[in-house]
Amino acid sequence: MPFKQKVVESGLKKKGFGQSEAAHHRYFYYHTLDGLKTSVYTYTSHGNKEIGDYLIAQMAKQCQLSKREFENLIECPLKQPEYEKLLLKSGKIRL
Numbered sequence: 001m002p003f004k005q006k007v008v009e010s011g012l013k014k015k016g017f018g019q020s021e022a023a024h025h026r027y028f029y030y031h032t033l034d035g036l037k038t039s040v041y042t043y044t045s046h047g048n049k050e051i052g053d054y055l056i057a058q059m060a061k062q063c064q065l066s067k068r069e070f071e072n073l074i075e076c077p078l079k080q081p082e083y084e085k086l087l088l089k090s091g092k093i094r095l
Contacts, residue, residue: 002050003074008059009044011074015083017042031063031093033084038093040064064092 060070
């Protein structure tokens with residue numbers, strides 16, 4: 001299901017992602033844990049008003065989640081502590 005770009009960006013920020021500008025008209029979102037950047041990241045494009053299914057699936061992969069888990073992350077059923085537990089359990093991030 002497509003998401004409004006602002007909804008995706010807001011959801012990422014609420015779940016421990018920082019934002020910086022990247023090259024080529026994109027925003028770079030990186031996950032932080034205890035104030036430190038982790039290896040988990042994703043991008044959004046400046047000009048998009050909606051993000052379609054294909055890009056949602058790509059963002060999910062970058063965030064080390066299934067597409068459904070990523071949708072839950074954005075829509076808020078998957079809270080930041082649970083997301084971080086998934087990342088820690090899978091070895092994608094370390095304390």
